[in-house]
Amino acid sequence: MQSREYAKLTHTFPLSATRRDPAGPVRTIAVTGGKGGVGKTNVSANLAVALAGMGKRTLLLDADLGLANIDVVLGLHPKHTLADLVAGRCTLEEVIVEGPNGVLVVPAASGRRHMAELQPAEHVGLVNVFSELERDLDVMIIDTAAGITDSVLTFCQAAQDTVVVVCDEPASITDAYALIKVLSRERGVDRVQVVANMARDPNEGRALYEKLVRVCEKFLIDVSLNYLGCVPQDDWLRLSVQRQQPVVKLYPSAPASLAIQEIARRTARWQAPTAPRGGVEFFLERILQQKVSA
Numbered sequence: 001m002q003s004r005e006y007a008k009l010t011h012t013f014p015l016s017a018t019r020r021d022p023a024g025p026v027r028t029i030a031v032t033g034g035k036g037g038v039g040k041t042n043v044s045a046n047l048a049v050a051l052a053g054m055g056k057r058t059l060l061l062d063a064d065l066g067l068a069n070i071d072v073v074l075g076l077h078p079k080h081t082l083a084d085l086v087a088g089r090c091t092l093e094e095v096i097v098e099g100p101n102g103v104l105v106v107p108a109a110s111g112r113r114h115m116a117e118l119q120p121a122e123h124v125g126l127v128n129v130f131s132e133l134e135r136d137l138d139v140m141i142i143d144t145a146a147g148i149t150d151s152v153l154t155f156c157q158a159a160q161d162t163v164v165v166v167c168d169e170p171a172s173i174t175d176a177y178a179l180i181k182v183l184s185r186e187r188g189v190d191r192v193q194v195v196a197n198m199a200r201d202p203n204e205g206r207a208l209y210e211k212l213v214r215v216c217e218k219f220l221i222d223v224s225l226n227y228l229g230c231v232p233q234d235d236w237l238r239l240s241v242q243r244q245q246p247v248v249k250l251y252p253s254a255p256a257s258l259a260i261q262e263i264a265r266r267t268a269r270w271q272a273p274t275a276p277r278g279g280v281e282f283f284l285e286r287i288l289q290q291k292v293s294a
């Protein structure tokens with residue numbers, strides 16, 4: 001890890017240096033959930049592919065540094081991964097692969113312990129590298145790992161919006177609550193979007209969201225929750241995972257696809273961030289600002 005790329009990873013250069021004028025603000029959305037297996041990766045991947053299909057220039061970052069699988073669910077065969085980037089073996093542009101609908105994907109490497117254990121400065125450094133990305137983007141979706149690790153918290157904190165995926169399991173609600181609590185109390189996150197996944201009907205999705213709202217209210221978590229929608233339990237989605245293609249592309253009229261397309265339309269209607277500057281570097285700036293004020 002002594003290369004020039006790695007130097008970039010560990011060096012936080014002055015914010016005004018090496019900047020281009022970005023085309024416009026990029027929307028950064030972290031998808032998280034506390035618990036594993038609730039559907040974070042499928043929601044992230046399909047949301048990104050759906051947004052790309054709507055003409056949004058979308059980048060999907062696999063930030064599950066321990067159990068990366070965005071490349072698997074999208075059927076991609078990347079030559080390089082974030083691990084190579086961190087090790088200085090390639091550049092960010094070389095890591096990016098194009099997926100369905102032209103979505104740009106930054107794959108991670110699975111099972112690399114040293115990736116899962118990146119130090120906080122390296123998370124910032126990772127984001128730093130993104131500030132040099134020579135592409136104009138509308139949206140950046142970040143698929144995070146399970147758990148409440150520093151990595152997950154940093155990515156959520158840096159993103160403008162955090163989408164918490166929950167499903168109808170007691171552990172999912174308690175883990176989502178624990179995550180929201182830490183995000184709110186330690187990372188200054190004051191707004192969270194909720195997606196209820198694997199719902200057996202729309203009422204169940206809404207009820208799950210309300211359960212989470214009640215828990216947050218009961219324990220006085222100062223955060224506003226917003227219901228982004230529910231994704232039904234859908235065998236077409238399961239099948240598409242086996243076929244290594246996103247369900248929105250393989251079975252666009254499946255119930256899960258229609259639901260994710262609706263969620264994509266809703267997120268596309270979110271107001272553009274009122275950042276003084278736009279671009280991916282805004283993401284970096286948020287991390288640095290929070291570090292300074294911490």
Ligand SMILES: Nc1ncnc2c1ncn2[C@@H]1O[C@H](COP(=O)(O)OP(=O)(O)O)[C@@H](O)[C@H]1O
Pocket residue numbers: 033035036037038039040041042043146197198199231232233234235237238241256
């Ligand atoms: N809406 C859904 N309907 C049916 N199965 C689903 C749905 N969402 C997720 N799954 C199943 O759950 C598995 C885990 O989903 P994944 O997105 O990898 O979760 P996470 O990233 O939270 O660990 C998927 O492989 C799929 O089989």
Ligand SMILES: [Mg+2]
Pocket residue numbers: 040041042064069144
């Ligand atoms: Mg996952």
